[in-house]
Amino acid sequence: DQQVKQNSPSLSVQEGRISILNCDYTNSMFDYFLWYKKYPAEGPTFLISISSIKDKNEDGRFTVFLNKSAKHLSLHIVPSQPGDSAVYFCAASVESGTYKYIFGTGTRLKVLA
Amino acid sequence: SAVISQKPSRDICQRGTSLTIQCQVDSQVTMMFWYRQQPGQSLTLIATANQGSEATYESGFVIDKFPISRPNLTFSTLTVSNMSPEDSSIYLCSVVGQLSTDTQYFGPGTRLTVL
Structure with missing residues (x-):
């Protein structure tokens, strides 16, 4: 039972354009969401997070949107750069501070120069 | 952020053997x-490594298969015991720093x- 789903295993985007990575979840008790980025042979690195009391959080080129009624979140990267090419994981937890994250299977983003 | 190293970075093992993976952090x-x-x-x-006490395992994971040690605030080991091909995976250590942010940092x- 996959509680956090990333239905697109891969995505290709032209440099300078917007990248949109999507994530759906099934557990309505989730109240904290995160995005991690992973390069080959490295561990995932934290990118951005959002609490369920918000519907948007922005950090530079990265914005996460949360739609609680649809149980959907998305990560927007604008403008996309070749260095953004990586695997992106979304994760969710029942309570901020428990650190018990449920991860999605990841989306591989390729930004074309 | 914490700098985390893991040893070994990779290994190929025979069925029935055990492997211990080390996780070292550069700060408490x-x-x-x-x-x-x-x-x-x-x-x-898999589990939360508790300093000085038994690890807390998630559903589906047991101590006999995945014994974990955490002797201090900067080091932990995970052993994969009596291995089978189904244990072929990437094993990652992660930490939360003493500043207690809501962020986990992962090893390689x-x-x-x-x-």
Whole structure:
């Protein structure tokens, strides 16, 4: 039972354009969401997070949107750069501070120069 | 952020043997975790490594199969016991720093192949 789903295993985007990575979840008790980025042979690195009391959080080129009624979140990267090419994981937890994250299977983003 | 190293970075092991993976952090941390990522799958939490006491295991994971030690605030080990090909995965250590942010930092992972 996959509680956090990333239905697109891969995505290709032209440099300078917007990248949109999507994530759906099934557990309505989730109240904290995160995005991690992973390069080959490295561990995932934290990118951005959002609490369920918000519907948007922005950090530079990265914005996460949360739609609680649809149980959907998305990560927007604008403008996309070749260095953004990586695997992106979304994760969710029942309570901020428990650190018990449920991860999605990841989306591989390729930004074309 | 904490700098985390894992040893070994990769290994190929025979069925029925055991492998111990080490996780070293360059600063004291409050919490340490062990995850597994099976091929094509998401990261799955195995257990929370507790300093000076038994680890707290998630559903589906048991101490006999995945014994964990955490002797201090900067070091932990995970042993994969009596391995089978189904244990072939990437094993990752993660930590939460003493500043207690809501962020986990991950080590580079150990890629294990069981023949």
